[in-house]
Amino acid sequence: MPKITYIEHxxxxxxIEVANSLTVMEGAVQNDIPGIDADCGGSCACATCHVxxxxxxxxxxxxxxxxxxxxxxMAYEPKKFSRLxxxxxxxxxxxxxxxxxxxxQA
Amino acid sequence: xxxxxxxIIGAGPVGLFTVQQLGLIGLKAEVVDNLDKIGGQCxxxxxxxxxxxxxxxxxxxxxxxxxxxxxxxxxxxxxxHLNERVQEISKEENNWKILTxxxxxxxxxxxIIAAGVGSFEPRKFSVKEAEKFENNGIFYSIKDKNFFKDxxxxxxxxxxxxxxxxxxxxxxxxxxxxxxxxxxxxxEHSSNTARQLEKEGKLKIxxxxxxxxxxxxxxxxxxxxxxxxGKVEKIATDCILGFFGLIMKLGPIAEWGLNxxxxxxxxxTETFQTNKVGIxxxxxxxxxxxxxKLILSGFHEGALAARACFKLARPNEKYRFEFTxxxxxxxxxxxxxxxx
Numbered sequence: 001m002p003k004i005t006y007i008e009h010x011x012x013x014x015x016i017e018v019a020n021s022l023t024v025m026e027g028a029v030q031n032d033i034p035g036i037d038a039d040c041g042g043s044c045a046c047a048t049c050h051v052x053x054x055x056x057x058x059x060x061x062x063x064x065x066x067x068x069x070x071x072x073x074m075a076y077e078p079k080k081f082s083r084l085x086x087x088x089x090x091x092x093x094x095x096x097x098x099x100x101x102x103x104x105q106a
Numbered sequence: 107x108x109x110x111x112x113x114i115i116g117a118g119p120v121g122l123f124t125v126q127q128l129g130l131i132g133l134k135a136e137v138v139d140n141l142d143k144i145g146g147q148c149x150x151x152x153x154x155x156x157x158x159x160x161x162x163x164x165x166x167x168x169x170x171x172x173x174x175x176x177x178x179x180x181x182x183x184x185x186x187h188l189n190e191r192v193q194e195i196s197k198e199e200n201n202w203k204i205l206t207x208x209x210x211x212x213x214x215x216x217x218i219i220a221a222g223v224g225s226f227e228p229r230k231f232s233v234k235e236a237e238k239f240e241n242n243g244i245f246y247s248i249k250d251k252n253f254f255k256d257x258x259x260x261x262x263x264x265x266x267x268x269x270x271x272x273x274x275x276x277x278x279x280x281x282x283x284x285x286x287x288x289x290x291x292x293x294e295h296s297s298n299t300a301r302q303l304e305k306e307g308k309l310k311i312x313x314x315x316x317x318x319x320x321x322x323x324x325x326x327x328x329x330x331x332x333x334x335x336g337k338v339e340k341i342a343t344d345c346i347l348g349f350f351g352l353i354m355k356l357g358p359i360a361e362w363g364l365n366x367x368x369x370x371x372x373x374x375t376e377t378f379q380t381n382k383v384g385i386x387x388x389x390x391x392x393x394x395x396x397x398x399k400l401i402l403s404g405f406h407e408g409a410l411a412a413r414a415c416f417k418l419a420r421p422n423e424k425y426r427f428e429f430t431x432x433x434x435x436x437x438x439x440x441x442x443x444x445x446x
Binding site for chain 2 (some may be wrong): 039040041043045046047048066069070073074076077078079080103106
């Protein structure tokens with residue numbers, strides 16, 4: 001299973017295995033990793049699963065769609081490498097992905 | 107003081123259907139919601155997105171679902187108290203006394219919490235000075251546009267609200283519209299209008315900028331904005347408007363002594379009662395083994411909570427289970443004309 005690393009805002013790192021076809025958001029929520037709220041449950045409607053993707057990974061991810069970009073307008077402190085973790089689906093090629101959580105989600 | 111059988115917190119689909127279930131068994135409900143409209147997440151988050159998993163409705167939208175539910179509860183002539191958030195509850199003999207943000211009070215033996223992920227509140231600026239100036243220069247909604255007449259106003263956001271207010275206020279104020287990227291997500295014609303006003307010198311647009319700091323002691327004097335690449339600009343500003351949409355917060359519900367599990371309320375699945383007698387939780391806000399956050403699950407939960415409410419609302423009566431297909435009593439409550 002691909003390993004995903006989630007780094008909390010304060011620096012605490014969690015590396016876990018996430019099954020293919022789950023989203024990066026689901027990986028965090030199912031494993032009780034703090035810092036990802038996912039209030040809307042993964043329907044790209046709330047921007048509370050916001051993460052900063054490690055720069056070298058950002059361009060390897062499938063391109064961001066406009067609905068996600070629109071939601072990122074509402075995220076807390078969005079940056080250049082911001083993504084919504086509910087829109088990143090885990091697959092073998094993402095083994096080693098690193099995401100950082102913002103200081104809060106809203 | 108409004109007396110009722112059940113106070114429902116939340117006018118989303120689950121709260122609405124529960125009004126119907128209560129109405130059928132002869133119980134009266136009042137509904138409180140912090141939004142300015144009925145429909146909850148369905149209306150606020152995805153009015154146009156299609157929903158495919160409502161039983162017997164192959165496809166609907168958040169908006170059409172809300173409309174149909176309102177049609178379904180019409181016979182019960184329900185009062186909605188919108189723009190009101192339930193603040194405090196206290197026990198008064200066999201009733202709960204409920205106080206809202208608008209100072210309305212209710213007295214009811216039952217409270218059904220159908221509040222989704224909580225009440226909708228505006229998303230705020232993250233810079234540290236923002237809290238200090240809230241309602242004193244920083245606003246997240248506009249009550250009276252004339253307040254901004256002849257002022258220097260900085261508007262943040264890229265959706266319809268930001269664009270519409272930038273266009274409107276540019277007629278009476280010195281407006282700068284700031285957005286984190288070059289594209290606006292609001293309606294195309296609005297962003298075209300804004301760009302046209304910019305060309306005519308009637309509106310300033312700063313993209314891709316975000317707020318960096320707010321300057322001023324007792325009142326706002328200016329703001330600093332920056333790009334991702336580190337380009338910095340200062341703008342003289344009297345007022346700042348932030349339109350970043352709404353966020354759901356559990357809010358005062360967390361203070362009522364209810365058991366909480368990751369922002370949800372554990373319930374007994376027979377009655378959907380919480381750890382407090384007479385307080386029930388249904389829909390996305392409740393949790394139990396096997397819980398699914400589906401609208402259809404919320405409907406089932408509401409039906410059961412409604413029956414549980416009967417005991418406290420009508421302690422001297424016996425509840426009888428009846429079908430809408432055949433029961434005369436239910437037909438009367440529904441206002442259905444007798445067909446011979």
